[in-house]
Structures are given as C-alpha cells and as structure tokens.
Amino acid sequence: MGSLSTILSHPDEIYPLLKLIIAITKAKNQIPLHDPHLAFCYSMLHKVSKSFSLVIQQLGTELRNAVCVFYLILRALDTVEDDTSIPMEIKVPILIDFHRHIYDCDWHFSCGTKDYKVLMDQFHHVSAAFMDLEKEYQEAIEDITKRMGAGMAKFICKEVETIDDYDEYCHYVAGLVGLGLSNLFLASKLEILGPDWKHISNSTGLFLQKTNIIRDYHEDINEIPKPRMFWPREIWGKYVDKLEDLKNEEKSTKALQCLNDMVTNALIHVEDCLKSLTTLRSPAIFQSCAIPQIVAIGTLALCYNNVQVFRGVVKLRRGLIAKLIDRTKTMDDVYGAFYDFSCMLETKVDKNNPNTMKTLNRLETIKKVCRENGTLHKRKSYVKDEIQSKAIYIVMLVLLLLAIVFSISKANQCK
Numbered sequence: 001m002g003s004l005s006t007i008l009s010h011p012d013e014i015y016p017l018l019k020l021i022i023a024i025t026k027a028k029n030q031i032p033l034h035d036p037h038l039a040f041c042y043s044m045l046h047k048v049s050k051s052f053s054l055v056i057q058q059l060g061t062e063l064r065n066a067v068c069v070f071y072l073i074l075r076a077l078d079t080v081e082d083d084t085s086i087p088m089e090i091k092v093p094i095l096i097d098f099h100r101h102i103y104d105c106d107w108h109f110s111c112g113t114k115d116y117k118v119l120m121d122q123f124h125h126v127s128a129a130f131m132d133l134e135k136e137y138q139e140a141i142e143d144i145t146k147r148m149g150a151g152m153a154k155f156i157c158k159e160v161e162t163i164d165d166y167d168e169y170c171h172y173v174a175g176l177v178g179l180g181l182s183n184l185f186l187a188s189k190l191e192i193l194g195p196d197w198k199h200i201s202n203s204t205g206l207f208l209q210k211t212n213i214i215r216d217y218h219e220d221i222n223e224i225p226k227p228r229m230f231w232p233r234e235i236w237g238k239y240v241d242k243l244e245d246l247k248n249e250e251k252s253t254k255a256l257q258c259l260n261d262m263v264t265n266a267l268i269h270v271e272d273c274l275k276s277l278t279t280l281r282s283p284a285i286f287q288s289c290a291i292p293q294i295v296a297i298g299t300l301a302l303c304y305n306n307v308q309v310f311r312g313v314v315k316l317r318r319g320l321i322a323k324l325i326d327r328t329k330t331m332d333d334v335y336g337a338f339y340d341f342s343c344m345l346e347t348k349v350d351k352n353n354p355n356t357m358k359t360l361n362r363l364e365t366i367k368k369v370c371r372e373n374g375t376l377h378k379r380k381s382y383v384k385d386e387i388q389s390k391a392i393y394i395v396m397l398v399l400l401l402l403a404i405v406f407s408i409s410k411a412n413q414c415k
Contacts, residue, residue, distance in 0.1 A: 010319050010320070013317070014319070016326040017319050024050065024054055027046070027054055027057040037129040037132070038068075040125035040126075041125060044126075047115040048075055048116065049071070049075075055287060055288035058288060059285065059288060062188065066137040066188075067181070067288075068129075069130050070137075070144075073145055074177060079111060080095060080111055080120075081152045083111040085111075085225060088156060092153045092156055095156070096149055099142050099149060101123075102141070102142065103131070104127060105128050107124070108121055108124060109123070137184060137187055141180065144179065147172070147176055148172055151168075151171070151172025151173070151176070155169050160230050160231070161232065161234065162234045163235065166234075171205070173209055175203070178202055178203075178205035178276075181201070185280075185282075185285055190281070190282045192281070197276075197279070200276045201276065203272035204269070207270065207272070208293070211299050211300055214259070214263060215314055217229075217231070217246070217259075218312055218313070231262065235261050235265065238258070238261070239254040240254055240255075240258070246310055247310045256307060257354055259305070259310075264355050267300070270297065270366050271369060274334065274335070290328050291325055293334075294324050295316060297337070298316050298320070298337075299315065305348045306348075324337065332375050332376075335370040336374055338370050339366075339374070342366045345363060346363050
C-alpha cells in the first residue's frame, strides 16, 4: 500500500487507495476457479501486472479472457527475450517459433525468475486457455506473436544504434501490442477502427514502451549476467562515450541532458495517444486503454531531469495511480491529466538544456490539444492537489501537536 509517511503526506490519496484495494480483492474473487486453465491465467495476471490486471477485469467476459491470454503470451515471449542467461543459439529459434508453441499444450520452457518462471514452467495452462478462445481472437493473437517474436529475434543480434532502430524495436515489442489489442477490440464487435488506426495504435505502443525503457535504465544496465539496453546510440552518443557512463556521478550533468533528450523524443507520440482514445466507444475498453497512457505521461514527468533514474527505481506513488484510476472516466479526465502532467514536466525544464526549446514546444502542443478539446476548468488539478496535500499534511501535524499539548496539559491539571 505504501509507507505510512507517504500516505499521510498525501491524505487525498487514502480514499482512492482503499477503493483500489477493494477493487483488486474483488477482481481476485472473480477468478474463474471452475476452469483450471483460466484460473491459472488470472492468478498469474494479478502477480505479473497488478494495475493492468485490474483494468482488464473491467472488460466483458469474452474479451477479458482474450486480452488476459494475449497479455500472458506476450509476457512469456518477453521473458524469453529478457533472460540474458539463455544462449543466443537457443533463444532466437524459440522467439521465432513462439507463435507455434502457443498451440502446443505440452510445450513449456523454463526461464525467467520468480512469478515469470512459474508462468514459463506452467505455460500449458496459457496454451489451453488460448485454444478455448474464438478463432478470430486466436488468429489476431497468433499474428502479433509471430511478428513480435521475429522482431525480438532480429534485435537479439542487432544493437539499437539510430532513432529509427529505436522506433523499430519499440514497434516490435509494443507497437504490435497496440495493433493486436485493436484487432481484439474489433473482433469483439465493441469497437470500430478508423482509417489511420494502424499508425495510431503503433504510436501508442511506442509511447508506453519508450517510457518503460527510460524508467528502467538502472534495472537494465545492472542486469546479470549482462545488460540489455535499448537507449539509441544516436541520442546517448551525444553525451557520453559508453551508455554505462550515465550512471557515474561525475557524469550527472551529461546524464540528465541525455535523459531529457530521451523524454523529449517520447513526447512525439502523445498526440496520437490522445487521438486513439477519442475513437473508443466502450467505457470499459476506454478506461483500460486510458489509464496506462496517463501513468506513462506521469512517469515521464517524474523522470524528467531526475538523476534518480540512474541510481534506482523511479515510479509513480501507488496512491497517485489509485487516484488516476478513480478519476479516469471520460476523455475530459484524460485531457486534464495530460495537461497537468505536462505542466509538472514544464516546471522542471532546465533552460540551459540543449533540447529546451524542443521540449517546451512539444509540451505546448500537448497542452494546446488538451485546452482546445477538454473542459479543464471543471475538474480537479493534480498539480493543485500536490500543493493542497502538503497544506492538509501541515494542518494535520498542527492538530496532532495541539492534541498532544492539550493531553499533557490535562494530565498535569489532574495531578
């Protein structure tokens, strides 16, 4: 739930946190225990992605099962790619053939750690659940798995040198996820895709993946037995000789300039993200797509000009995520959240940064889209919430101190 001091310093997040805990408990209680394969899938989904599992649970049963299985198949594929202990000559064929393995209920491959190892060791449950899906869902999942596996295999043997390489890699591991989800929504008959849906879906995936790559620098650079990094040399090469130099304290100024360059690059995709959400009709699908995107822009705002990215874990408070989930119901809520986080990021822009004008221009474009399309004055601001939370925290401390003083005074009078 988070440390007590963090929770008390943001009292407006306590109620959303409690609601989130109740919702997660309710979702766990809805696991279909009568089907051992689906029961495993939903149980595993809760373990490998608590926040995403919650938004999936809001979908209708048929689509929910398809998205759950789709997510776990891609998570398993990602586990193979991420395990740096697997020799290349073994890993590459598995990635390329993974779309065939999902039809084999006897196949499994032991790799990964903790919950991911359980997923891989008992992958037959996922395969069996996949085989129970409608054919349209199966075909959409197989197609994306095949293309993603081939793309991952390509980049096992290739470094991310240019920004084009970076975009291509992100397309394979996340843009295709966006395309796959759009196909699942189409198969469910709940959504109608617009003429430019492929570009928009891909761009949305790139935005989420680039955010993860930026946030996970410290974890990825310290990967054992060897790191796998996806920051493009075309960006980091402007600042340091080696990518690992960014974590050295004496390189902090250059590291922050590089980080801010990476964040600015990710902001390119925000307009497509907003556009993609405006096309959705189903409230449940809308929320399941909107929340990850809002968390992403919030994460970028937190990472920007933050040297902690090179020192440890940087992520949004669980209470803030709970508040985002609680407040995200309409497109106005999305515009408001993107506007707020853009403002937060803007306050952190270093005027001496080489990319200052580029960053500010992209932020102004985002804010302009939000102002022109959303009714921002009718909602609570996350920026003001931060200020109000601190004020409430101070008032609570003062009241607590007064209560202690009153208690001591009362006790002395009774002597």
